[in-house]
Every structure is written in C-alpha cells, then in structure tokens.
Amino acid sequence: MNDSKSLKPTFQINPDITFLNHGSYGACPIPVFENYQKWQHKIEQNPVQFMANDVYNDLEISRSALGKYLNCHMDDIVYFPNPTHAVASIIDNIRINENEEVLSTDLEYGSCDRMWFYHSKKNKYNYNRVKINLPIIDKASFLENFWEGASDKTKYIFISHITSGTGMILPVEDIINEAKRRNIKTIIDGAHVPGQLPLDLINLKRIKKNLKKPMKFEQKIYSLLPDNKISLSQMEPHKKLHKILADNHQILSTNYNFQHMIKPLI
Ligand SMILES: Cc1ncc(COP(=O)(O)O)c(C=O)c1O
Numbered sequence: 571m572n573d574s575k576s577l578k579p580t581f582q583i584n585p586d587i588t589f590l591n592h593g594s595y596g597a598c599p600i601p602v603f604e605n606y607q608k609w610q611h612k613i614e615q616n617p618v619q620f621m622a623n624d625v626y627n628d629l630e631i632s633r634s635a636l637g638k639y640l641n642c643h644m645d646d647i648v649y650f651p652n653p654t655h656a657v658a659s660i661i662d663n664i665r666i667n668e669n670e671e672v673l674s675t676d677l678e679y680g681s682c683d684r685m686w687f688y689h690s691k692k693n694k695y696n697y698n699r700v701k702i703n704l705p706i707i708d709k710a711s712f713l714e715n716f717w718e719g720a721s722d723k724t725k726y727i728f729i730s731h732i733t734s735g736t737g738m739i740l741p742v743e744d745i746i747n748e749a750k751r752r753n754i755k756t757i758i759d760g761a762h763v764p765g766q767l768p769l770d771l772i773n774l775k776r777i778k779k780n781l782k783k784p785m786k787f788e789q790k791i792y793s794l795l796p797d798n799k800i801s802l803s804q805m806e807p808h809k810k811l812h813k814i815l816a817d818n819h820q821i822l823s824t825n826y827n828f829q830h831m832i833k834p835l836i
Pocket residue numbers: 593594652653654655679681682730732733734759761762782
C-alpha cells in the first residue's frame with residue numbers, strides 16, 4: 571500500500587501534475603481530508619461548545635493515541651500550529667549566555683535557522699552552523715564533520731531528523747548519545763518524521779521533537795515535548811499565554827482567537 575501507484579489515488583492532487591513538494595504546502599490523503607472536514611463542521615455547528623468544552627477532551631484522546639504511536643507519555647506532547655511556532659517557543663524559553671554556543675548545520679530549515687540567528691544576535695552568543703560536506707558518504711564521516719563544530723562552549727545542538735532541502739535522514743540517535751556524554755542538550759526538528767520513520771521517544775529519552783503532520787491525521791497539528799523549566803515570572807507577557815497553555819498540554823491554533831483556548835487553569 572505504500573508504493574506510489576496505490577498511494578496516488580488516495581490524494582486529490584490533479585493527476586496531470588507531478589507534485590514533488592510535500593513539505594511546504596502538502597496535500598493530505600482523502601480519508602484524512604474528510605476527517606478534518608468533519609471536525610470543521612463540528613466546530614461550525616457550535617463554536618462555543620467546541621472551544622470551551624469539547625476540544626479539551628478531544629485533545630486528550632488525540633494525545634493519548636499519538637503517545638502510543640510515538641511511544642511516549644501523552645503528557646509529553648504539546649500541540650502547536652506548525653514546526654516554526656514550536657521551535658520558536660523553545661528558543662524563546664531557553665537561556666544561553668554570551669560565552670556559550672548553539673551547534674547546528676547548514677541544512678536546517680530556513681525559518682528555524684533564522685530564529686536561531688536572530689536569538690543569537692540578540693543574546694550575543696555564537697550560533698555555529700557547521701558546513702556539511704555533500705554528498706554525505708556515510709554516517710561516520712557525517713558525524714566527524716558535525717562534531718568538528720563542537721567545543722566546550724556548546725550548550726545546545728539543534729538539528730533536523732529529516733532535512734528539509736535534501737530529504738536526508740540524519741543519525742540523531744548517535745548525536746543525542748554523544749551530546750549527552752558531552753553534557754550538551756539536543757533539540758531535534760522532527761518535521762515530517764512521524765509519518766515516515768518509526769519513532770520510539772521513550773528510548774530516545776528526553777529527546778525534544780517538533781512533529782509535523784503526524785501521519786497526516788491533522789493538517790495543522792504539530793507537537794513537541796515541553797521544556798517546562800522556565801518560571802512564568804521570567805517570561806515576557808505574550809509568552810506567558812504560551813507557557814500556560816503548554817503546561818496544560820493544550821497549545822493549538824485555529825482561526826479562533828487564542829484566548830478561547832485557555833482551559834480553566836486552577
Ligand atoms: C525540517 C523542517 N523543519 C521545519 C519546517 C517548518 O514547517 P512550517 O513552515 O510549517 O512551520 C519544515 C517545513 O517543511 C521542515 O521541512
């Protein structure tokens with residue numbers, strides 16, 4: 571069922587088009603499309619009931635199912651509107667000092683790369699984008715190339731599991747293990763991964779992922795494990811809402827105002 575001939579009819583894409591880009595504005599399979607239309611109808615029928623009550627229970631069910639699929643606890647999943655949003659929330663909520671560094675590659679997705687660049691300029695730390703030699707010959711040479719960028723200043727690693735431009739699967743397990751040995755925290759951009767690669771988050775332990783289009787079940791839902799170590803008082807006001815929602819595992823975005831999404835908190 572996963573060959574292109576049998577998959578093609580499950581999409582609504584004009585058959586005259588050879589559609590190669592499934593990242594930026596990807597279509598989803600017909601059963602998924604029909605399902606999210608069903609949800610949209612449900613919202614339209616009683617928006618207040620849905621936003622004030624139903625959505626929280628539905629999200630619990632969703633997180634529980636996704637947690638089983640990814641082998642992680644449902645409370646380690648937070649939904650965001652998209653990976654850029656998820657990565658922004660992480661970047662906004664970590665503290666990196668002037669003499670510290672973030673190690674990344676020159677293969678990262680543009681929006682994430684730019685956010686790190688901006689954050690590093692603002693906070694005066696070094697954002698080190700290692701130039702990866704292409705083509706990558708094998709895992710060992712990639713890892714050697716990558717780790718050449720590390721130093722005793724490296725505090726965080728930011729790297730994609732599947733690279734955006736080149737569609738390569740990077741050896742994130744090896745990177746996490748070595749990073750742990752060096753006392754470096756790893757942030758993985760896992761866009762597109764859940765529907766394409768088997769994931770076992772418990773065994774990757776404390777890995778942080780932002781997940782794009784999990785199995786394409788929902789077109790606009792993404793998630794990551796929350797990094798809840800920042801106190802509210804340290805945060806700028808617009809970020810507090812985020813934090814509050816993250817604590818409740820309830821970040822999501824629709825066409826509705828964010829305020830509608832706040833569950834009773836206490
Ligand atoms: C590796 C990777 N990270 C992040 C993103 C960002 O996705 P979005 O622009 O939907 O936030 C993409 C988009 O395709 C991607 O491929």
